[in-house]
Amino acid sequence: MHVIETDKLTKRFGNFTAVDRISFRVESGEIFGFLGANGAGKTTAMRMLCGLSVPTSGKATVAGYDVYKKSEQIKKHIGYMSQKFSLYADLKVWENIRLFGGIYGLSEKRLADKTDELLHTLNLENERNALVGSLPLGWKQKLAFSVAIIHEPAIVFLDEPTGGVDPVTRRQFWELIYDASARGITVFATTHYMDEAEYCNRVSIMVDGRIEALDKPSVLKETYHAENMNEVFRSLAKKATRGE
Amino acid sequence: MNPFVSFTRKEFYHIFRDVRTMAILLIIPVILIILFGYAISTEIKSSPLAVLDYSRDEVTNRLTEQLQAGEYFTVYRTVDSYEEVETLFRQGKIRLAVVFPAQFSSTGQPAVQILADATDPNEATALLQYATAIISTSGVAGGNLSAEAGRPGVVPTANLLYNPQMKGAYNFVPGVMGLILILICSMMTSVGIVKEKESGTMEILLVSPLKPVYIILAKATPYLLLSMINIATILLLSRFLLDVPVAGSMILLVSISILYALVSLCLGLLISTVADTQQAAMLISGMALMLPVMLLSGMIFPVENMPWILRVLSAIVPAKWYIIAVKDVMIKGLGIEAILNEIGVMLCMILFLIAVSVKRFKTRL
Numbered sequence: 001m002h003v004i005e006t007d008k009l010t011k012r013f014g015n016f017t018a019v020d021r022i023s024f025r026v027e028s029g030e031i032f033g034f035l036g037a038n039g040a041g042k043t044t045a046m047r048m049l050c051g052l053s054v055p056t057s058g059k060a061t062v063a064g065y066d067v068y069k070k071s072e073q074i075k076k077h078i079g080y081m082s083q084k085f086s087l088y089a090d091l092k093v094w095e096n097i098r099l100f101g102g103i104y105g106l107s108e109k110r111l112a113d114k115t116d117e118l119l120h121t122l123n124l125e126n127e128r129n130a131l132v133g134s135l136p137l138g139w140k141q142k143l144a145f146s147v148a149i150i151h152e153p154a155i156v157f158l159d160e161p162t163g164g165v166d167p168v169t170r171r172q173f174w175e176l177i178y179d180a181s182a183r184g185i186t187v188f189a190t191t192h193y194m195d196e197a198e199y200c201n202r203v204s205i206m207v208d209g210r211i212e213a214l215d216k217p218s219v220l221k222e223t224y225h226a227e228n229m230n231e232v233f234r235s236l237a238k239k240a241t242r243g244e
Numbered sequence: 245m246n247p248f249v250s251f252t253r254k255e256f257y258h259i260f261r262d263v264r265t266m267a268i269l270l271i272i273p274v275i276l277i278i279l280f281g282y283a284i285s286t287e288i289k290s291s292p293l294a295v296l297d298y299s300r301d302e303v304t305n306r307l308t309e310q311l312q313a314g315e316y317f318t319v320y321r322t323v324d325s326y327e328e329v330e331t332l333f334r335q336g337k338i339r340l341a342v343v344f345p346a347q348f349s350s351t352g353q354p355a356v357q358i359l360a361d362a363t364d365p366n367e368a369t370a371l372l373q374y375a376t377a378i379i380s381t382s383g384v385a386g387g388n389l390s391a392e393a394g395r396p397g398v399v400p401t402a403n404l405l406y407n408p409q410m411k412g413a414y415n416f417v418p419g420v421m422g423l424i425l426i427l428i429c430s431m432m433t434s435v436g437i438v439k440e441k442e443s444g445t446m447e448i449l450l451v452s453p454l455k456p457v458y459i460i461l462a463k464a465t466p467y468l469l470l471s472m473i474n475i476a477t478i479l480l481l482s483r484f485l486l487d488v489p490v491a492g493s494m495i496l497l498v499s500i501s502i503l504y505a506l507v508s509l510c511l512g513l514l515i516s517t518v519a520d521t522q523q524a525a526m527l528i529s530g531m532a533l534m535l536p537v538m539l540l541s542g543m544i545f546p547v548e549n550m551p552w553i554l555r556v557l558s559a560i561v562p563a564k565w566y567i568i569a570v571k572d573v574m575i576k577g578l579g580i581e582a583i584l585n586e587i588g589v590m591l592c593m594i595l596f597l598i599a600v601s602v603k604r605f606k607t608r609l
Contacts, residue, residue, distance in 0.1 A: 050451045072453065080451040084444025090261045091254065102250025103452050148448075157451075 001064075003028045003155050003186040004049060009058035011044050018044040020209035021058060028154075031177060031187045033197045033217075036206030037237050042190045045206070046157055049188070051075055063154040076104070079148035079185075083160035087144050089133030093124060096132055097147055104151035118146050138169030145176055149185055156180065158189040162196065174199050194230040205233060208242045247454050252462040258436070259466050266470075269432070273424050273474045277481045280416040288370050292320035294332050294341040299348035307356075307379060311342065316374045333361050340371050342379075406576050413486040418570035419543030421478055421501065422563035426537050428471040429464075429505045431529040433512030436463050438525040441516075464509045468502070475501050491577030497570065500583065503590050504566040510597035511562070517604040537563040565589045 004026035011019040019041045026032045036042045047053040049062050051071030060067045063077040087096045094115055101111040119125045122142055132140060141161060149156050158177075162170045174196070177187050189200070197203050197217060204214040213220055213236055217229055226232045259266055293311060297304050312319045320338050323329055329341045343357035358375050362368035407414040437460070440446040449459055475498070482488040490497060511533060519525035538544060540554060541563035547555055558564050569586040572578040580587075 052447070052450055075451055075453045078451065080448060082444050082447050084447075086444050086448045088254065088258075088445060089443075091257055095254070095257060099250050099254045100452075103247045103449075103454050105247055105453070 001028050002026060002061075003030075004032075004060070004062055004188065006049075006060040007058055009045070009048060009060045010056050011041075011048060011053065012056045017209055019048070019055075022206075022209075022211050023058075024204060024211060024214055026155075026186060026188060028186055029181055029184050031181050031189070031199070031201045033200030033203035034188060034190045034206070035197055035203055035233060036190075037240060039242055040206040040240070041209040042206055043159065046159060046188070046190065050078060050080055050157055077154045079151070079153040079156035081144050081148040081156070081158050081161050083163050085137070085140055085144065087132045087140065087147060090131060092129050092131055093119070093135075093143065094128050096143070097150065100147045101150050106151060114150055118150070122146060138165050138172070141165055141169070142173055142176060145173065145180075149180055152183075153185060155186040155188060158187065160190050160192060162191065162193065170196070194228065194233055197229040197233070203229070205236050207236055207240050212236050212239070248458050248462060251454060251458065252465050255436075255462050255466045259470070269428060269470060270473070270477075272427065273420065273477045274481065276420045276423065277417070277478060277485070280420060281413060281486050288316050288367070288374060290318045291316060291339040291371055292337060293317045293375075294320055294329055294338045295322045296324070296326065296329055296341060296343045297322060298346040299344045301349055303349040304344040307344070308342075310378055311375065314374075314378060316371075316378075329359065333359075336361075339367070340375060342375065411486075411488070413482060413488045414571070414575050416543065417478065417482040417486065417488055418567045418574060419541065419563075421475060421570060422504070422541055422543065422567045423534070423537050424474050424478065425471050425501065425505050425566075426508045426511070426529075426533050426563060428467055428474065429508030430512035430515065430533050431526065432467050432470075433464055433509055434515035434519065434525040434529055435522050436467075437513070437516035438519050438522050442521060460513060468505055468509065471505050471508075472498075472501070488575075490574050492573035493579065496580055497573050500566065500569050500573065500587065500590075503587065503594075504562060507562045507566075507590050507593050507597070510594055510601060513601045514597055514604070517601055536561045540564065541567050543567060562590060562593055 002025040004024075006025075007023050008021040009019060009023070010017065010021050022045060034042055034046070044053065048055045048067060049060060051062075051067060051074045055067060062074045065071075065073040065077070067074065088099070091099065097115045097118060098111060101114060106114065119128055122139070124139065124143065127135065127139075132143070135143070145156075145158070145161060148158075162173055165173065170193070177189070177199075181187055189196075191197065200217065202214065202216055203220065204211045205220075206212065213223075213232070215223070220226075220232050221228065224232045224235050226235065295308050295311070297308065308319060308322070311317050317340070321332070323332070323341075326343075329338075329343075332338045333341070339361050341359040343359065345355065345357070348354050348356075356379055358372060360368040360372055437446075440449065450456070479490060479497075483490070512529070515525055515528050515532075519528055536557075540547065540550075540558040540561045542558070543563070547558045547564065550558070565586040569583040572582050572586075576582075
């Protein structure tokens with residue numbers, strides 16, 4: 001089953017075509033890297049898939065629900081974490097967990113279990129009552145990711161989740177992503193870091209609103225005769241005519 | 245767990261954690277009441293007065309005593325020349341001077357000259373009125389002056405119905421209520437919503453199953469509660485500190501306060517759809533809401549005396565309608581039938597603001 005399926009999905013703002021007829025499929029449990037330079041249309045595409053923005057034309061389903069008609073259903077089955085840090089700094093760690101658990105309608109019992117489990121996995125048991133604002137950025141990002149999948153969504157959207165985080169923490173963050181993927185949660189992530197692109201099962205590269213390449217990192221490197229994903233990305237991004 | 249309850253609880257955390265802001269919000273009404281009640285008083289009390297008496301007879305002595313006797317004036321000094329009066333005015337020792345000419349009571353047409361330091365025109369007008377009233381109603385002058393002047397004619401008797409002591413509190417207490425509710429409900433709500441936009445949490449909320457209308461309601465609930473606490477503070481202070489009791493129905497007063505708070509919340513919501521940063525939200529609510537409330541609501545300056553364009557503008561200031569309604573209920577003790585007009589206007593404002601905000605909120609997504 002395909003968790004995400006799009007067919008010529010397009011978004012225009014006036015004369016500007018931000019996303020130009022993109023068609024792709026994401027398998028269940030896959031880690032899908034969604035790459036592109038700034039302004040290539042990644043965020044707009046992601047917003048359409050999350051039900052935040054209505055497409056101009058084309059078709060798309062997320063978790064089996066149509067993005068035009070069933071955006072409320074989509075919202076129940078996805079998790080989302082943005083590049084901006086997205087927990088409440090003036091709330092304690094457990095209060096943040098309980099808030100988002102509550103928003104997604106988890107039962108009191110399930111929420112209590114989930115909170116303990118999550119704090120244990122993240123090694124944050126001693127920080128249970130700490131204000132989130134007082135945690136180091138890397139911890140916050142890991143906590144934000146865990147909270148984003150607290151309701152075991154079919155798919156989690158990550159919008160540059162590791163921005164500004166040191167390499168060690170980034171590595172730990174990706175371990176959390178692998179865990180989630182192993183549990184069957186599909187991961188759809190945009191990133192700026194090309195080494196992270198190598199961690200993905202498949203990546204797509206957007207240039208000027210279109211998907212220029214989509215395959216396994218190893219296949220892409222072969223096709224473009226590149227040493228690493230960075231070179232693949234650069235050779236594709238050269239074609240861009242759009243400014244930032 | 246109920247999503248709405250979780251979210252509302254979070255809003256309370258935000259407010260309680262920010263101790264400084266909460267303290268300010270709770271203390272503001274107290275400060276305003278004290279400021280308006282004691283510092284920015286428009287009432288006249290013990291204004292220093294000089295008497296220049298060229299006549300020095302029994303009648304003028306009694307008049308001087310009459311002026312001194314009331315609570316409005318104290319005779320600062322009895323002087324002997326205009327030069328002295330001028331010096332006292334210049335030094336700021338007196339606000340008013342009364343001049344009795346020579347042979348005051350024996351002339352056919354006795355006249356009194358009153359000089360005022362009119363640098364503050366409102367105060368001067370009030371002082372002149374009080375002094376004139378004291379002199380013309382005092383038995384001495386009344387019998388003597390008007391009878392001998394040969395025009396006993398009409399003597400108007402003014403009777404101040406709802407505010408016999410001419411207390412400023414009767415005017416500013418409703419004004420302060422109007423100001424506080426706008427401040428808390430509009431400014432704090434808009435800042436609260438814009439803060440979520442700024443920090444990126446709004447995005448998370450919008451992709452969650454939580455309906456936008458719940459987000460807004462949850463944001464508004466704590467501030468509505470806080471503003472009601474403030475209304476209670478103001479009413480208690482005005483009852484026990486300023487001696488302004490609530491003449492009419494308490495339930496009606498609270499109901500119109502909630503209605504006005506809802507108008508303010510809708511205004512705050514509208515601002516939050518326009519502003520992108522907390523500073524912008526602050527500035528817009530400060531400039532576009534606070535100033536009109538202070539200047540155009542009739543709280544400080546009477547709307548009736550304004551040029552027509554300002555009078556028209558004042559009609560779209562919600563506080564104006566609220567203050568009229570509060571005065572009717574609180575001071576005059578009138579019932580709901582007297583303020584149907586004001587209630588109607590505020591209801592229309594709510595409908596209009598919700599329609600516009602919802603439209604803007606949607607297009608933003």
